[in-house]
Amino acid sequence: MSDEAVRSSDSPFAIEVEIGTTYYWCSCGKSKTQPFCDGSHKGSSFSPVKYIAEESKKVYFCGCKQTRTPPLCDGSHKNQGS
Template sequence: MSNPIIADNKPKKVTLEKDKKYMFCACGRSNNQPFCDGSHAGTGFSPKSFVAKEDGHAFLCQCKHTDDAPYCDGTHSQFDKDQVGTEGPG
Protein backbone atom coordinates (compact mmCIF):
# COMPACT_ATOMS: atom_id res chain seq x y z
CA MET A 1 0.00 0.00 0.00
CA SER A 2 1.77 3.13 -1.19
CA ASN A 3 -1.02 5.66 -0.70
CA PRO A 4 -3.40 5.99 2.23
CA ILE A 5 -7.05 4.98 1.98
CA ILE A 6 -9.36 7.98 1.57
CA ALA A 7 -11.54 7.50 4.65
CA ASP A 8 -13.89 10.34 3.64
CA ASN A 9 -13.91 13.31 1.29
CA LYS A 10 -14.69 15.80 4.06
CA PRO A 11 -13.01 16.63 7.38
CA LYS A 12 -14.30 15.45 10.76
CA LYS A 13 -15.18 18.02 13.40
CA VAL A 14 -13.82 16.84 16.76
CA THR A 15 -13.51 18.31 20.23
CA LEU A 16 -9.95 18.34 21.54
CA GLU A 17 -8.64 18.89 25.06
CA LYS A 18 -5.67 21.22 25.58
CA ASP A 19 -2.38 19.40 26.26
CA LYS A 20 -3.93 15.97 25.57
CA LYS A 21 -2.01 13.66 23.22
CA TYR A 22 -3.90 12.15 20.28
CA MET A 23 -2.97 9.59 17.63
CA PHE A 24 -4.15 10.59 14.15
CA CYS A 25 -4.82 7.80 11.63
CA ALA A 26 -2.50 8.28 8.65
CA CYS A 27 -3.39 5.10 6.73
CA GLY A 28 -7.16 5.65 6.39
CA ARG A 29 -8.06 2.16 7.62
CA SER A 30 -9.12 2.99 11.19
CA ASN A 31 -12.73 2.35 12.18
CA ASN A 32 -12.35 5.20 14.67
CA GLN A 33 -11.66 8.02 12.16
CA PRO A 34 -9.88 10.32 12.31
CA PHE A 35 -8.03 8.62 15.16
CA CYS A 36 -5.84 5.51 15.05
CA ASP A 37 -7.21 2.12 16.12
CA GLY A 38 -4.15 0.07 15.12
CA SER A 39 -5.45 -0.91 11.67
CA HIS A 40 -2.22 0.34 10.09
CA ALA A 41 -0.34 -2.80 11.21
CA GLY A 42 1.54 -4.23 8.24
CA THR A 43 0.81 -1.29 5.92
CA GLY A 44 4.03 0.68 6.30
CA PHE A 45 2.06 3.61 7.72
CA SER A 46 2.34 4.92 11.27
CA PRO A 47 -0.10 7.13 13.15
CA LYS A 48 0.83 10.77 13.72
CA SER A 49 0.87 11.82 17.35
CA PHE A 50 -0.08 15.37 18.21
CA VAL A 51 -0.92 17.40 21.29
CA ALA A 52 -3.87 19.79 21.22
CA LYS A 53 -2.75 23.38 21.71
CA GLU A 54 -6.13 24.48 23.05
CA ASP A 55 -9.54 23.23 24.14
CA GLY A 56 -12.17 23.30 21.45
CA HIS A 57 -13.22 22.12 18.05
CA ALA A 58 -10.88 21.23 15.22
CA PHE A 59 -11.42 19.86 11.73
CA LEU A 60 -9.20 16.82 11.19
CA CYS A 61 -8.35 15.38 7.80
CA GLN A 62 -10.08 12.20 6.66
CA CYS A 63 -8.83 12.14 3.06
CA LYS A 64 -5.30 11.55 4.47
CA HIS A 65 -3.67 13.77 1.84
CA THR A 66 -3.46 17.06 3.77
CA ASP A 67 -0.13 18.87 3.94
CA ASP A 68 -1.03 19.99 7.49
CA ALA A 69 -1.72 16.63 9.21
CA PRO A 70 -3.72 16.06 11.28
CA TYR A 71 -5.61 19.21 10.32
CA CYS A 72 -7.68 19.65 7.18
CA ASP A 73 -6.19 21.96 4.56
CA GLY A 74 -8.95 21.57 1.97
CA THR A 75 -7.20 18.89 -0.09
CA HIS A 76 -10.30 16.68 0.22
CA SER A 77 -12.07 18.88 -2.35
CA GLN A 78 -10.14 17.07 -5.12
CA PHE A 79 -11.72 13.71 -4.22
CA ASP A 80 -15.26 12.66 -5.04
CA LYS A 81 -17.51 10.17 -3.24
CA ASP A 82 -16.47 7.38 -5.61
CA GLN A 83 -12.89 7.61 -4.33
CA VAL A 84 -13.81 7.16 -0.65
CA GLY A 85 -12.49 3.79 0.55
CA THR A 86 -9.83 3.60 -2.16
CA GLU A 87 -6.14 4.48 -2.27
CA GLY A 88 -5.84 8.03 -3.46
CA PRO A 89 -3.42 9.33 -6.05
CA GLY A 90 0.27 9.75 -5.19
Protein backbone atom coordinates in the same frame (compact mmCIF):
# COMPACT_ATOMS: atom_id res chain seq x y z
CA MET B 1 5.21 -2.39 -1.08
CA SER B 2 3.46 0.70 -2.43
CA ASP B 3 0.94 1.68 0.15
CA GLU B 4 -1.73 4.23 -0.51
CA ALA B 5 -3.84 5.87 2.13
CA VAL B 6 -7.50 4.90 2.14
CA ARG B 7 -9.90 7.80 1.79
CA SER B 8 -11.87 7.35 4.99
CA SER B 9 -14.14 10.35 4.54
CA ASP B 10 -14.98 13.04 2.01
CA SER B 11 -14.90 15.70 4.66
CA PRO B 12 -12.87 16.47 7.77
CA PHE B 13 -13.77 15.22 11.26
CA ALA B 14 -14.72 18.03 13.62
CA ILE B 15 -13.43 17.05 17.06
CA GLU B 16 -13.53 18.94 20.35
CA VAL B 17 -9.98 18.45 21.63
CA GLU B 18 -8.91 19.03 25.21
CA ILE B 19 -5.87 21.03 26.16
CA GLY B 20 -2.85 18.87 27.02
CA THR B 21 -4.37 15.72 25.55
CA THR B 22 -2.43 13.67 23.01
CA TYR B 23 -4.26 12.30 19.98
CA TYR B 24 -3.01 9.89 17.34
CA TRP B 25 -4.44 10.67 13.93
CA CYS B 26 -4.83 7.75 11.54
CA SER B 27 -2.78 8.45 8.41
CA CYS B 28 -3.55 5.17 6.62
CA GLY B 29 -7.33 5.56 6.52
CA LYS B 30 -8.02 2.00 7.67
CA SER B 31 -8.87 2.73 11.28
CA LYS B 32 -12.42 1.90 12.38
CA THR B 33 -12.25 4.70 14.91
CA GLN B 34 -11.68 7.63 12.54
CA PRO B 35 -10.06 10.05 12.63
CA PHE B 36 -7.88 8.29 15.19
CA CYS B 37 -5.53 5.32 14.91
CA ASP B 38 -6.78 1.93 16.08
CA GLY B 39 -3.67 -0.03 15.10
CA SER B 40 -5.00 -1.13 11.69
CA HIS B 41 -1.92 0.35 9.98
CA LYS B 42 0.24 -2.52 11.27
CA GLY B 43 2.07 -4.22 8.42
CA SER B 44 1.87 -1.13 6.19
CA SER B 45 4.27 1.77 5.72
CA PHE B 46 1.95 4.11 7.62
CA SER B 47 2.14 5.25 11.20
CA PRO B 48 -0.13 7.56 13.15
CA VAL B 49 0.56 11.28 13.53
CA LYS B 50 0.75 12.59 17.07
CA TYR B 51 -1.24 15.72 17.88
CA ILE B 52 -1.07 17.45 21.24
CA ALA B 53 -3.87 19.92 21.85
CA GLU B 54 -2.48 23.32 22.82
CA GLU B 55 -5.92 24.55 23.73
CA SER B 56 -9.41 23.18 24.15
CA LYS B 57 -11.23 23.87 20.92
CA LYS B 58 -12.80 22.30 17.88
CA VAL B 59 -10.30 21.15 15.27
CA TYR B 60 -10.80 19.55 11.91
CA PHE B 61 -8.86 16.33 11.44
CA CYS B 62 -8.29 15.29 7.85
CA GLY B 63 -10.57 12.48 6.65
CA CYS B 64 -9.40 12.11 3.05
CA LYS B 65 -5.80 11.45 4.21
CA GLN B 66 -4.44 13.67 1.44
CA THR B 67 -3.82 16.75 3.56
CA ARG B 68 -0.44 18.43 3.27
CA THR B 69 -0.74 19.65 6.85
CA PRO B 70 -1.40 16.42 8.78
CA PRO B 71 -3.22 15.75 10.95
CA LEU B 72 -5.41 18.74 10.17
CA CYS B 73 -7.58 19.38 7.13
CA ASP B 74 -6.14 21.75 4.54
CA GLY B 75 -9.05 21.52 2.12
CA SER B 76 -7.40 18.85 -0.05
CA HIS B 77 -10.59 16.74 0.04
CA LYS B 78 -12.18 19.30 -2.30
CA ASN B 79 -9.56 18.70 -4.98
CA GLN B 80 -10.52 15.09 -5.45
CA GLY B 81 -13.57 13.23 -6.37
CA SER B 82 -14.86 10.94 -8.96
